[in-house]
Amino acid sequence: MSAVADMNTEKALVRASSLNVRPEVWVPLVLLIGTLGYPFFLLITSAFNVGDPEVFPARSYGFANFVKLADHLDWIKNTLIVAGGGTVLGITIGVSLAWIIHRTTMPGRKWFDLLIAIPYPLGPLVGALAWSQLGAPRDGLINRFFTAVTGIQTPLIDIYTPLGIIFTEAIFEAPVAVLIIGAAMQRMDPALEECSAIFGSGKLRTAWKVTLPLMMPAILSAALFMFTSMIGSFAIPTMLGTSSRFYVSTNAMYVLLQGYPPNYPLAAALGFVLIAMTAIAVWLVQRVLRGRSYAVISGKNYRPRQVNMGWLTWVLFALTILYVLLSLILPMGTLLLASFQNSNAINFDFASWTLRNYKYVMFDFPTTQQAIVNSLILGVGTGTIGVIFATFIAIATHRSKSDGRRLLEQVTMLPQAFPRLIFAIGFLWMILTLPIKLYGTLLAVLLAYVIVFLPLAYRGMSGVVVQIDKALEEAARVSGAGAARIARTVTLPLLRPGLLATWALLFMVSVREISASLFLSGTNTQVLGPAIFSFWDSGGMPRVSALAVVQALIILVALTVVRVMANRGVKV
Amino acid sequence: MLATNPTGQNGSAADRRGTAYIEVRNLSVAYGSKVVVKNISFSVGRGEHLSLLGPSGCGKSTTLRCIAGLETPIAGEIVIDGIPVFSSEKRINVPTEKRKLSMVFQSYAIWPHMTVFENVAYGLRVQRVSHSEVKQRVTDTLKMVGMEDFIDRPATDLSGGQQQRVALARAYASRPKAILLDEPLSNLDARLRVRMREEIKELQHKFDLSTIYVTHDQEEAMAISDRIIVMREGNIEQSGRPLEIYDTPRTRFVADFIGAANIIAGVPQGNSAAGGPVVKVGDALLECAPGSKLHAPDADGRHLVAVRTVYPEMRRAGSPRPNQWPGKIVRRVLLGDIVNYTVKWAGGELRLHAFPSDLFGEGEEVQIYIPAERAIPVMAD
Numbered sequence: 001m002s003a004v005a006d007m008n009t010e011k012a013l014v015r016a017s018s019l020n021v022r023p024e025v026w027v028p029l030v031l032l033i034g035t036l037g038y039p040f041f042l043l044i045t046s047a048f049n050v051g052d053p054e055v056f057p058a059r060s061y062g063f064a065n066f067v068k069l070a071d072h073l074d075w076i077k078n079t080l081i082v083a084g085g086g087t088v089l090g091i092t093i094g095v096s097l098a099w100i101i102h103r104t105t106m107p108g109r110k111w112f113d114l115l116i117a118i119p120y121p122l123g124p125l126v127g128a129l130a131w132s133q134l135g136a137p138r139d140g141l142i143n144r145f146f147t148a149v150t151g152i153q154t155p156l157i158d159i160y161t162p163l164g165i166i167f168t169e170a171i172f173e174a175p176v177a178v179l180i181i182g183a184a185m186q187r188m189d190p191a192l193e194e195c196s197a198i199f200g201s202g203k204l205r206t207a208w209k210v211t212l213p214l215m216m217p218a219i220l221s222a223a224l225f226m227f228t229s230m231i232g233s234f235a236i237p238t239m240l241g242t243s244s245r246f247y248v249s250t251n252a253m254y255v256l257l258q259g260y261p262p263n264y265p266l267a268a269a270l271g272f273v274l275i276a277m278t279a280i281a282v283w284l285v286q287r288v289l290r291g292r293s294y295a296v297i298s299g300k301n302y303r304p305r306q307v308n309m310g311w312l313t314w315v316l317f318a319l320t321i322l323y324v325l326l327s328l329i330l331p332m333g334t335l336l337l338a339s340f341q342n343s344n345a346i347n348f349d350f351a352s353w354t355l356r357n358y359k360y361v362m363f364d365f366p367t368t369q370q371a372i373v374n375s376l377i378l379g380v381g382t383g384t385i386g387v388i389f390a391t392f393i394a395i396a397t398h399r400s401k402s403d404g405r406r407l408l409e410q411v412t413m414l415p416q417a418f419p420r421l422i423f424a425i426g427f428l429w430m431i432l433t434l435p436i437k438l439y440g441t442l443l444a445v446l447l448a449y450v451i452v453f454l455p456l457a458y459r460g461m462s463g464v465v466v467q468i469d470k471a472l473e474e475a476a477r478v479s480g481a482g483a484a485r486i487a488r489t490v491t492l493p494l495l496r497p498g499l500l501a502t503w504a505l506l507f508m509v510s511v512r513e514i515s516a517s518l519f520l521s522g523t524n525t526q527v528l529g530p531a532i533f534s535f536w537d538s539g540g541m542p543r544v545s546a547l548a549v550v551q552a553l554i555i556l557v558a559l560t561v562v563r564v565m566a567n568r569g570v571k572v
Numbered sequence: 573m574l575a576t577n578p579t580g581q582n583g584s585a586a587d588r589r590g591t592a593y594i595e596v597r598n599l600s601v602a603y604g605s606k607v608v609v610k611n612i613s614f615s616v617g618r619g620e621h622l623s624l625l626g627p628s629g630c631g632k633s634t635t636l637r638c639i640a641g642l643e644t645p646i647a648g649e650i651v652i653d654g655i656p657v658f659s660s661e662k663r664i665n666v667p668t669e670k671r672k673l674s675m676v677f678q679s680y681a682i683w684p685h686m687t688v689f690e691n692v693a694y695g696l697r698v699q700r701v702s703h704s705e706v707k708q709r710v711t712d713t714l715k716m717v718g719m720e721d722f723i724d725r726p727a728t729d730l731s732g733g734q735q736q737r738v739a740l741a742r743a744y745a746s747r748p749k750a751i752l753l754d755e756p757l758s759n760l761d762a763r764l765r766v767r768m769r770e771e772i773k774e775l776q777h778k779f780d781l782s783t784i785y786v787t788h789d790q791e792e793a794m795a796i797s798d799r800i801i802v803m804r805e806g807n808i809e810q811s812g813r814p815l816e817i818y819d820t821p822r823t824r825f826v827a828d829f830i831g832a833a834n835i836i837a838g839v840p841q842g843n844s845a846a847g848g849p850v851v852k853v854g855d856a857l858l859e860c861a862p863g864s865k866l867h868a869p870d871a872d873g874r875h876l877v878a879v880r881t882v883y884p885e886m887r888r889a890g891s892p893r894p895n896q897w898p899g900k901i902v903r904r905v906l907l908g909d910i911v912n913y914t915v916k917w918a919g920g921e922l923r924l925h926a927f928p929s930d931l932f933g934e935g936e937e938v939q940i941y942i943p944a945e946r947a948i949p950v951m952a953d
Contacts, residue, residue, distance in 0.1 A: 471681035474642050477668040478675040479695035479746060489694070493685045
């Protein structure tokens with residue numbers, strides 16, 4: 001009897017262990033691999049294209065483009081200088097601020113925690129625009145102020161230098177590092193440090209031997225995030241580097257593509273090199289992190305032990321204020337100031353200020369007016385579609401028993417390693433080869449946004465989904481509720497706070513985006529980022545500033561609404 | 573051998589209460605290529621309280637989740653109240669929500685975004701019970717678990733014990749066919765655990781529903797159930813009434829896992845006058861329970877006999893008789909309510925439990941006596 005039953009088990013086991021990929025996994029997987037893979041394929045084939053540069057995909061292949069690229073190694077060198085330097089400076093700022101806010105008794109930590117987060121959603125475009133007016137060697141506000149006070153004619157700072165670019169990149173990306181590293185600090189069991197102190201280690205030794213190694217995974221992932229995003233950053237190097245002919249890969253690609261005739265293959269080859277660089281960075285970080293257990297810093301939140309730094313507290317306080325000043329107050333103040341002016345020169349005479357720049361960009365000039373409306377539509381669209389798609393994938397990867405869940409997660413996170421500008425080029429070529437007319441429509445931009453921001457959305461939603469105990473849904477099932485009822489009464493209400501936060505984040509990054517929309521938004525589908533950029537290109541600082549202030553205000557309103565909602569006690 | 577031990581059901585509640593209500597036949601479950609439940613069969617009578625007991629990873633929770641429909645077995649059949657809800661052969665798999673069961677989870681699974689009332693009312697609302705009746709039944713059930721004062725509280729305001737009471741009320745309020753409890757007390761502290769155990773027992777009597785209770789705590793299983801199934805590595809190791817399992821463990825594993833036992837290894841030496849096997853342990857001849865038989869020897873060729881630590885008797889002096897030997901106390905550990913002794917005797921070392929009313933000292937010479945009916949031959953692993 002037993003033998004027969006055993007054989008049945010055996011047979012059933014063979015059935016069960018064969019590959020089992022369910023639709024909730026393979027449908028999004030196929031969709032993603034298609035929309036990511038085809039643009040990538042077009043980029044690669046174009047990079048090796050030695051025939052007609054306007055044929056996609058290419059027909060004759062060779063290495064000629066890479067040979068030509070060897071004449072422009074300075075683009076790649078400059079990219080590495082900016083991304084490397086920016087990452088080092090950004091991580092230094094990020095670690096310091098995270099430590100000050102989470103691990104010291106400095107007064108006002110709560111307020112600074114809020115303020116420090118703002119520069120990131122404001123974005124590099126606003127940052128570059130503001131700092132070009134603050135740090136220009138001759139008529140920059142800081143240098144004007146410096147000359148007026150000291151009488152010295154030589155400028156104090158020059159933002160139109162590699163160092164200026166590195167500085168601006170770093171202060172606007174640092175909030176991400178504060179967020180990632182701060183979260184890890186909150187999840188570290190203070191007993192790990194207390195134990196080291198009990199064995200007789202001093203504060204410094206404990207910090208060096210215990211705290212830093214435990215924080216290393218978080219620091220490295222923050223560094224990776226910064227590095228890849230700086231390799232693909234466009235606005236800052238272009239607005240601060242072009243005047244001194246300092247080219248990084250992204251604005252070199254822009255020039256190659258805008259030229260007559262556009263040099264698609266060389267731009268694709270350059271893009272290929274950038275993707276290879278980010279891939280190597282991802283691989284390196286994963287190699288270093290392999291074998292490191294995250295167990296000590298996962299799960300529940302602890303209250304980290306806070307150190308009273310004595311008189312040094314005021315030094316830390318001053319440093320924190322300095323960061324807020326450089327990344328938020330001065331840039332926003334400058335943009336506001338510039339937006340009230342009659343001409344490019346900033347005038348402190350209150351009586352001559354005007355609001356007509358705002359009237360112009362919001363009501364009189366159809367292009368910018370349309371850009372504002374389109375950006376709002378894109379923000380709402382990307383937020384909504386992105387959140388729905390990301391929630392679906394998060395539930396599939398965390399709840400489904402299907403094979404291929406890991407693969408789905410990896411593919412979802414893949415766009416993070418693609419510089420957005422380069423993906424947008426591949427995407428553009430893809431929609432040009434499609435039979436349906438997508439080029440020049442808002443839908444094309446929307447699709448590109450959803451894909452490039454999917455890692456961000458997925459990260460947010462998967463963090464919420466894993467926190468929801470599976471038993472909460474199972475309890476509803478056992479109580480007799482069907483799938484739709486469970487979704488309505490249990491899953492969605494529990495996801496709501498996370499849905500809102502992720503939606504708002506997607507809204508903000510879509511409103512401020514420029515890299516992904518630069519080539520995709522046509523003349524009839526202007527959006528804010530590229531509109532600000534082309535406005536800047538054609539001069540007229542007061543109007544650009546007004547438009548940038550409008551963009552910043554939209555983002556700040558979204559940020560405030562989320563904060564208020566979170567404080568209203570939408571509890572998990 | 574893998575099927576239900578038929579002796580386990582003799583005189584059990586299943587027989588008293590009539591036919592099987594839940595039947596599990598030849599159930600096998602696998603995660604990937606790892607088989608975690610291996611072709612097990614058992615049944616639960618109407619109104620019977622059954623415990624699945626075993627260490628973590630023995631497949632007890634998986635079995636329970638299969639009955640609930642939360643896991644899909646690779647083979648076997650599950651029948652509830654005469655209706656097959658799962659059958660690999662007939663390709664039946666009734667979804668969880670149609671099985672009309674209730675379940676209490678280890679994490680309580682109290683919905684944090686609802687009030688206590690909404691939590692308990694959930695299943696009733698799914699059943700489209702009328703508004704006034706929902707109110708009545710929720711209030712009544714909450715009264716039974718002593719939580720009626722918390723009815724409008726948000727569920728997040730409750731302590732662990734209170735959440736567990738709400739989870740129980742939620743399970744009973746919907747009047748299910750059976751209640752499944754998955755380690756419901758393991759997240760509570762020891763004192764509360766004992767109290768909740770009593771409360772669950774009381775609820776079981778009030779509602780008279782079939783329950784399956786999964787636990788790794790033998791005390792809980794003994795206290796709550798009519799019948800216990802001991803599981804190990806996906807197999808049923810033994811099944812029977814609590815005292816039956818306690819007194820006559822079938823295997824070394826059961827003897828070790830439930831209560832505390834001395835496992836004595838010896839060589840067969842014929843039979844005693846009373847009709848029990850005799851084994852030679854060291855220099856001692858140990859007479860085993862009359863009517864019992866030694867099982868197959870272990871890898872070292874020795875036969876195992878289990879003696880619960882509570883059953884050996886210890887005296888300062890006594891006239892010689894079979895199964896009595898002189899010994900010397902080598903260690904004494906005071907635990908409060910009981911005292912643990914380790915005694916050196918001809919067969920090696922024997923652990924035994926006694927009470928603090930009559931304390932022996934370390935180094936004291938004693939006579940130990942093992943009643944033959946308490947020496948149970950067990951199967952080696």
